[in-house]
Amino acid sequence: MTTIIRGGTVVNADRAFKADVLCFGDKIVAVGEQLDAPASATVIDAGGQYVMPGGIDTHTHMQLPFMGTVTADDFFTGTAAGLAGGTTTIMDFVIPNPRQSLLDAYHTWRGWAAKAAGDYTFHVAVTWWADSVHAEMGTLVREHGVNSFKHFMAYKNAIMADDETLVHSFRRALELGAIPTVHAENGELVFQLQQDLLRKGITGAAAHPLSRPPEVEAEAANRAIAIASVLGTPVYIVHVSCAESLEAITRARARGQRVYGEALAGHLVIDDSVYASEDQEFARAHVMSPPFRGKEHQGALWRGLQGGNLHTTATDHCTFCAAQKAAGKDDFTKIPNGCGGVEERMAVVWDAGVNTGRLTPCEFVRVTSTNAAQIFNMYPRKGVIAVGADADIVVWDPEGTRTISARTQFSKGGFNVFEGRTVKGINTHTLAAGKLVYVVGDLRAARGAGRHIDRPAFSATHA
Numbered sequence: 001m002t003t004i005i006r007g008g009t010v011v012n013a014d015r016a017f018k019a020d021v022l023c024f025g026d027k028i029v030a031v032g033e034q035l036d037a038p039a040s041a042t043v044i045d046a047g048g049q050y051v052m053p054g055g056i057d058t059h060t061h062m063q064l065p066f067m068g069t070v071t072a073d074d075f076f077t078g079t080a081a082g083l084a085g086g087t088t089t090i091m092d093f094v095i096p097n098p099r100q101s102l103l104d105a106y107h108t109w110r111g112w113a114a115k116a117a118g119d120y121t122f123h124v125a126v127t128w129w130a131d132s133v134h135a136e137m138g139t140l141v142r143e144h145g146v147n148s149f150k151h152f153m154a155y156k157n158a159i160m161a162d163d164e165t166l167v168h169s170f171r172r173a174l175e176l177g178a179i180p181t182v183h184a185e186n187g188e189l190v191f192q193l194q195q196d197l198l199r200k201g202i203t204g205a206a207a208h209p210l211s212r213p214p215e216v217e218a219e220a221a222n223r224a225i226a227i228a229s230v231l232g233t234p235v236y237i238v239h240v241s242c243a244e245s246l247e248a249i250t251r252a253r254a255r256g257q258r259v260y261g262e263a264l265a266g267h268l269v270i271d272d273s274v275y276a277s278e279d280q281e282f283a284r285a286h287v288m289s290p291p292f293r294g295k296e297h298q299g300a301l302w303r304g305l306q307g308g309n310l311h312t313t314a315t316d317h318c319t320f321c322a323a324q325k326a327a328g329k330d331d332f333t334k335i336p337n338g339c340g341g342v343e344e345r346m347a348v349v350w351d352a353g354v355n356t357g358r359l360t361p362c363e364f365v366r367v368t369s370t371n372a373a374q375i376f377n378m379y380p381r382k383g384v385i386a387v388g389a390d391a392d393i394v395v396w397d398p399e400g401t402r403t404i405s406a407r408t409q410f411s412k413g414g415f416n417v418f419e420g421r422t423v424k425g426i427n428t429h430t431l432a433a434g435k436l437v438y439v440v441g442d443l444r445a446a447r448g449a450g451r452h453i454d455r456p457a458f459s460a461t462h463a
């Protein structure tokens with residue numbers, strides 16, 4: 001398949017410039033003005049539009065078994081929804097149960113992901129520790145293209161990693177040239193606060209944020225950063241939701257420590273007033289962890305992205321339908337945690353970031369694609385419009401508008417946390433591995449067309 005994208009402005013993280021882009025097969029083969037193309041080539045007129053690297057969502061959970069149920073989006077519907085919104089690669093999670101072999105879990109998730117419509121890669125969670133975990137981490141790095149290991153510091157009595165596991169795993173990641181990532185919330189504090197609230201008879205969704213105040217997140221962020229500092233390993237903090245966690249990252253980076261932070265599109269534009277809704281179904285639909293915060297935290301997160309102390313934007317796409325969320329109608333601790341966003345991330349970050357002047361188009365590319373590719377060692381295969389890169393390309397109309405709604409979304413779950421938001425700046429075309437998979441409103445996602453992306457270790461002193 002040959003495609004020529006004519007007349008657009010290519011936007012990479014470092015610069016924007018007028019150029020055509022020629023794709024052959026799954027690769028970009030030429031970038032330049034007035035390119036020749038074979039008569040058989042598919043022509044995309046990008047006049048007046050931007051031509052940007054396909055989005056990379058560093059944090060999704062498709063088909064996740066969690067809190068007694070399974071997320072509504074599987075690897076096909078979830079990646080297809082991502083393609084519709086300009087995200088061409090997702091970074092999902094293998095989450096072994098405690099005492100479960102990491103390799104067994106990895107192979108299970110690989111089986112589930114075979115149906116994906118877009119490219120995918122996995123962070124592997126370390127939810128327990130034993131010599132066998134030490135060994136399997138090595139196998140995953142050496143033989144399966146894993147270079148990042150996730151640690152849930154929340155979710156006590158489930159998948160929470162205690163300090164012993166954190167220290168062993170961070171140390172092993174360093175040996176292997178892999179990066180540890182963390183869900184930073186103090187799971188013991190959350191658990192105790194949950195019990196306090198339930199004892200007081202406070203059981204509705206409004207209790208959720210009360211059990212997870214910003215300090216609960218910041219303590220864990222500080223602890224993960226301190227462990228990483230002592231052990232000399234980098235650390236990546238997922239879904240940084242509050243100013244206090246960002247301050248911990250900013251302090252560490254000012255000391256020269258290699259700490260990265262991720263912001264969710266939801267946390268950037270949605271505040272905690274959603275939990276005060278009389279409509280309990282609406283409030284439950286917004287239960288995710290860390291919770292949506294007060295408005296003052298959103299400004300901090302945007303400054304984090306602008307100032308280079310937050311590096312990626314993601315979604316933590318983890319959708320549950322109303323009936324699934326209703327499992328917690330009498331006990332908020334039983335509401336499956338998670339919200340959607342994989343389809344809306346790029347347009348929401350553009351509308352709230354670029355249209356407001358917070359981000360330039362180049363900075364938008366950096367935080368929606370390039371930084372993710374570089375931090376997790378997929379660059380320059382991903383994250384740039386350049387010869388030799390994968391032909392994962394978004395043609396972006398800065399004047400195009402659409403109103404986000406669950407009624408028109410492709411993702412499952414029947415709810416949209418961005419419901420009713422009109423965004424200006426939308427993708428008119430998405431190419432994934434050189435195939436035209438989305439043309440305004442027309443999604444052409446193919447089951448199984450997605451590929452697993454191996455991510456080499458950065459360096460290994462000894463694996």
Ligand code: URQ
Pocket residue numbers: 061066183287288289290316318337338339
């Ligand atoms: O904690 C996570 O990242 C997963 C389990 C999704 N749920 C959530 O509330 N963020």
Ligand code: ZN
Pocket residue numbers: 183238239289290
């Ligand atoms: Zn998390």
Ligand code: ZN
Pocket residue numbers: 059060061316318
């Ligand atoms: Zn998550």
